[in-house]
Amino acid sequence: MSPLAIFFLFLINSSLAANTNIYNVQNYGAKSDGETDSSEAFLSAWSAACASTSSSTIYVPRGNYLIRNAYFNGKRCQSNAITIRIDGTLLAPSDYNAIGNEENWIKFEKVNGVSIYGGTFDGQGASLWACKNSDYDDCPDGTTALNFYKSNNIIMSGVTVQNSQKFQISIDGCRNVKLQGLKVSAPGDSPNTDGIHVKLSSGVSIMKSQIGTGDDCISIGPGNSNLWIEGIACGPGHGISIGSLGWKKQESGVQNVTIKTVTFSGTTNGVRVKTWARPSNGFVRNVLFQHIVMVNVKNPIIIDQNYCPNHQSCPHKGSSVKISDVTYQDIHGTSATKVAVKIDCSKRNPCSGITLEDLNLSYNDHPTKASCINVSGRVSGLQKPDNCL
Numbered sequence: 001m002s003p004l005a006i007f008f009l010f011l012i013n014s015s016l017a018a019n020t021n022i023y024n025v026q027n028y029g030a031k032s033d034g035e036t037d038s039s040e041a042f043l044s045a046w047s048a049a050c051a052s053t054s055s056s057t058i059y060v061p062r063g064n065y066l067i068r069n070a071y072f073n074g075k076r077c078q079s080n081a082i083t084i085r086i087d088g089t090l091l092a093p094s095d096y097n098a099i100g101n102e103e104n105w106i107k108f109e110k111v112n113g114v115s116i117y118g119g120t121f122d123g124q125g126a127s128l129w130a131c132k133n134s135d136y137d138d139c140p141d142g143t144t145a146l147n148f149y150k151s152n153n154i155i156m157s158g159v160t161v162q163n164s165q166k167f168q169i170s171i172d173g174c175r176n177v178k179l180q181g182l183k184v185s186a187p188g189d190s191p192n193t194d195g196i197h198v199k200l201s202s203g204v205s206i207m208k209s210q211i212g213t214g215d216d217c218i219s220i221g222p223g224n225s226n227l228w229i230e231g232i233a234c235g236p237g238h239g240i241s242i243g244s245l246g247w248k249k250q251e252s253g254v255q256n257v258t259i260k261t262v263t264f265s266g267t268t269n270g271v272r273v274k275t276w277a278r279p280s281n282g283f284v285r286n287v288l289f290q291h292i293v294m295v296n297v298k299n300p301i302i303i304d305q306n307y308c309p310n311h312q313s314c315p316h317k318g319s320s321v322k323i324s325d326v327t328y329q330d331i332h333g334t335s336a337t338k339v340a341v342k343i344d345c346s347k348r349n350p351c352s353g354i355t356l357e358d359l360n361l362s363y364n365d366h367p368t369k370a371s372c373i374n375v376s377g378r379v380s381g382l383q384k385p386d387n388c389l
């Protein structure tokens with residue numbers, strides 16, 4: 001090529017880069033060998049994208065990138081439209097001693113307008129699960145793989161998050177978050193590996209995703225409103241749970257939650273609401289569970305307001321979290337136990353406004369049973385098991 005042609009190529013390249021603001025992590029020193037810690041390189045690319053006054057894209061090419069850990073802070077960002085496009089895999093250290101005592105592996109804090117497309121986040125948690133599953137009782141608590149904290153206007157699409165030491169994804173104190181087309185997985189026997197944990201957030205949607213873990217596929221903590229979950233395949237795992245709630249005496253409630261078109265396969269629970277048997281001013285109201293398929297699920301429909309594992313820390317017995325206006329509509333398939341509907345509410349503050357509509361759950365081709373304690377509401381349509389209200 002002539003020097004002139006090279007010069008023009010250079011011009012085109014640099015002007016392209018200038019217009020679209022692409023920050024390739026490899027240009028900041030990231031190595032795709034899976035062994036060199038690329039945390040600093042990712043943080044440098046983030047700083048550059050964040051300082052941009054227009055929209056910017058961080059690009060992660062194919063390959064494996066070891067990230068010891070990385071906290072992306074958005075507090076001083078100029079840009080409120082940062083896209084992170086990932087073709088590669090981010091790997092956490094596989095030795096749990098490296099970060100097992102830190103809360104998060106990758107954390108986004110106070111960011112606004114961040115979208116992540118594609119890629120794999122691999123928490124490499126196997127050594128910590130083995131520790132927790134052994135008799136050794138001095139294992140660290142473990143990290144959450146991907147945490148969005150106090151952040152707004154977030155999109156995650158087509159991303160795989162797997163094998164975290166603890167929770168795979170946590171959405172905490174956020175507004176307007178869209179998660180779609182995610183694959184979230186950890187082995188069925190990995191402890192505390194909740195798929196997606198949402199708390200103190202509003203306007204979160206989780207759509208068209210496959211989740212299988214050793215704990216809840218999705219867990220919904222205190223202080224959530226306007227949550228929409230649709231098109232989920234869950235299993236293995238403990239199902240989708242609102243709770244545990246009511247640990248604290250003063251606690252914000254959960255309201256306006258829609259969970260629809262979900263298939264649970266071989267999970268311990270299907271749709272669950274669980275509150276600690278302790279005094280609390282928390283509440284759960286205005287929840288719809290709709291079009292749910294159960295395949296061999298141990299507790300397809302369950303409300304447990306007497307949650308107190310090991311009978312510790314619950315001196316007063318019974319929760320005072322108020323549960324009201326919860327609708328179960330078109331829930332069908334197979335239960336792995338005889339009792340397919342178990343609604344065990346608070347003696348002090350019984351559940352009200354519970355609606356059961358079109359239930360068709362069987363157990364080994366036999367009818368199932370329902371059990372209701374301290375609950376009022378109404379039924380309509382098909383009732384298999386028989387109405388217990």
Ligand SMILES: *[C@@H]1O[C@H](CO)[C@@H](O)[C@H](O)[C@H]1NC(C)=O
Nearest residue numbers: 203225226227228256257258
């Ligand atoms: C309930 O949440 C949905 C989003 O999940 C929202 O569109 C709707 O406006 C909310 N309803 C109320 C009454 O806030």
Ligand SMILES: *[C@@H]1O[C@H](CO)[C@@H](O)[C@H](O)[C@H]1NC(C)=O
Nearest residue numbers: 332333359360361362382384
């Ligand atoms: C209930 O489910 C069973 C088993 O899937 C099915 O054969 C039956 O037709 C269903 N009943 C109704 C009324 O939908």
Ligand SMILES: *[C@@H]1O[C@H](CO)[C@@H](O)[C@H](O)[C@H]1NC(C)=O
Nearest residue numbers: 346347348349350373374375
């Ligand atoms: C709650 O259920 C228990 C056991 O069925 C019953 O004895 C009690 O009266 C109920 N309490 C209320 C407030 O309905």
